[in-house]
Amino acid sequence: MNFLSKTIGFFINLISYISPKLAGKLALSLFSTPFRGKKFNEKESDFLDTAFKEELQHEDLNIMTYRWLGKNKTILLAHGWESNATRWQPLVESLKTQNYNIIALDAPAHGRSGSKKFNAILYSEFINIVSKKFNPDIIIGHSVGGMATVFYQHKYQNTELEKLVLLGAPSNFTGVFNRYVEMMGYNKKVDKQMNEIVLEKYGHLPAYFSAADFTKNIDTSALLIHDERDRIIPYQDAKSFEQNYANAQLITTQGFGHSLNNETIIEYINKYITN
Numbered sequence: 001m002n003f004l005s006k007t008i009g010f011f012i013n014l015i016s017y018i019s020p021k022l023a024g025k026l027a028l029s030l031f032s033t034p035f036r037g038k039k040f041n042e043k044e045s046d047f048l049d050t051a052f053k054e055e056l057q058h059e060d061l062n063i064m065t066y067r068w069l070g071k072n073k074t075i076l077l078a079h080g081w082e083s084n085a086t087r088w089q090p091l092v093e094s095l096k097t098q099n100y101n102i103i104a105l106d107a108p109a110h111g112r113s114g115s116k117k118f119n120a121i122l123y124s125e126f127i128n129i130v131s132k133k134f135n136p137d138i139i140i141g142h143s144v145g146g147m148a149t150v151f152y153q154h155k156y157q158n159t160e161l162e163k164l165v166l167l168g169a170p171s172n173f174t175g176v177f178n179r180y181v182e183m184m185g186y187n188k189k190v191d192k193q194m195n196e197i198v199l200e201k202y203g204h205l206p207a208y209f210s211a212a213d214f215t216k217n218i219d220t221s222a223l224l225i226h227d228e229r230d231r232i233i234p235y236q237d238a239k240s241f242e243q244n245y246a247n248a249q250l251i252t253t254q255g256f257g258h259s260l261n262n263e264t265i266i267e268y269i270n271k272y273i274t275n
Contacts, residue, residue, distance in 0.1 A: 002183075009184035016189040024193025031180050031194075032117040034109050036082040044086040051104075058129045061114035064106045065130055068092060070099040073162075075273070076136035077104040078127055080143025080168075081118070084111035087142065087261060094266050098274075103134045107145065120173070121202060121209070123148035128156055138273055140165040142260065143233060144176075147211045154214035164222040165269055167260045168230055171237035173209035212237075215245035222248035223272040225260055232258040 008030070016023035040048065051066035066085050075095060077088045085104035095102050108115035108122045115122065127139070127148055139161065141149035146169025153161065170176050181191050199205050215222075222245060226238030235252070242250045251268055253260070 005183050006185045009186050012184070012190055013187045016187060016193070020189045020193045021197075023190050024197050027184070027186060027190050028194050028197050029117070030184075031177075032119055034082045034118050040084070040086060040111075044084075044089075047086055047089050047092075056129050056133055058125050061108065061126075062112075063114070063126050063129055064112035065134075066104045067134075068096055068102040070096065070101040072098060072100040073137040073273075074101040074103065074134060075138045075140060076127070076130060076134065077102065078123070078139065078141040078145035078149055079104070079107060079110070080141075080145045082110070083107075083142070086111075090261060090263075091140070091266055091269065094270060098270070103130065103136065105130050107148075120144050120148040120151055124151035124155065127152040131156075131158060131161075135160060137161065138163045138165070140167070140269065141169060142167040143169060143258065146170075147173075150211040150214050150218070151209070153218050153220060154211075157218075158220075161220050163273060164218075164220055165272065166222060166224050166241065167265070168226055168233050168258050169211065169224070169237070169241070170233045171210065171212035171240035173206045173211075175234070175237065177206045212240040212244045215241060215248070218245070219247055223268070224248050224250040225253065225265060225268060226250065227253045227256045227258065227260060229254060230258045 012023050012027050015026065048066055051068055054065050056063040056065060079085060079087045084106050088104050092102055105126060106113035107118060108126060109118040139149050146166035149164060195205055224238055224241050226235055228235045238250055241248060256262060256265065
């Protein structure tokens with residue numbers, strides 16, 4: 001994968017000497033295109049078939065939702081990059097035993113939801129549409145699903161939302177961006193053009209989109225869980241959240257990696273949302 005990434009980066013770097021803007025567009029398009037998370041195997045399909053499915057709309061994009069009905073509080077689940085709603089099966093099975101009303105969605109360009117491109121800003125709009133429909137008391141987000149959850153609550157300030165759970169969430173867009181640039185080996189021309197395209201499209205440079213900074217104006221109680229050995233999102237991101245998010249507590253794990261998808265994590269979540 002590293003060799004392939006560097007090879008693609010090399011060719012995009014070459015293009016940057018002819019057309020920096022084209023090189024920036026290609027690099028950003030690659031950055032925004034998930035290559036996994038669309039297809040379901042038989043076991044995953046069987047799990048999703050146990051849910052009530054409903055499509056919602058954001059502009060011209062469909063949002064696929066899955067519901068497991070219960071009479072307890074409503075919990076919304078937002079998965080991460082190159083994943084889909086099936087990643088929540090162990091947690092869903094646990095929450096069902098406690099009669100929670102559970103909603104999961106597929107992110108943009110993932111699972112059965114629409115869009116060819118993905119980013120946390122668009123994802124936050126998906127979360128907004130789903131939240132308007134189902135009125136969650138709690139949102140649990142993994143990885144960039146956690147970042148998108150923060151973007152959502154920062155923008156919309158949902159006062160009905162009681163708790164957030166952020167699992168291995170990136171604290172800022174700059175770090176994600178920089179790790180991508182480093183992985184691909186892009187030169188400064190490509191890096192600069194990517195930043196300028198983001199500025200042109202969203203009105204801000206990538207540095208503005210700091211989930212950790214956004215939490216300064218979020219009062220909603222939150223649980224942060226992050227593994228010290230997370231190789232995808234550095235543990236320092238969790239510390240950034242902790243330093244900025246006044247109403248949050250951090251649980252640090254060791255040896256669970258980035259997925260944070262096991263019985264121990266489920267126990268932490270159950271204890272937090274029950275109290």
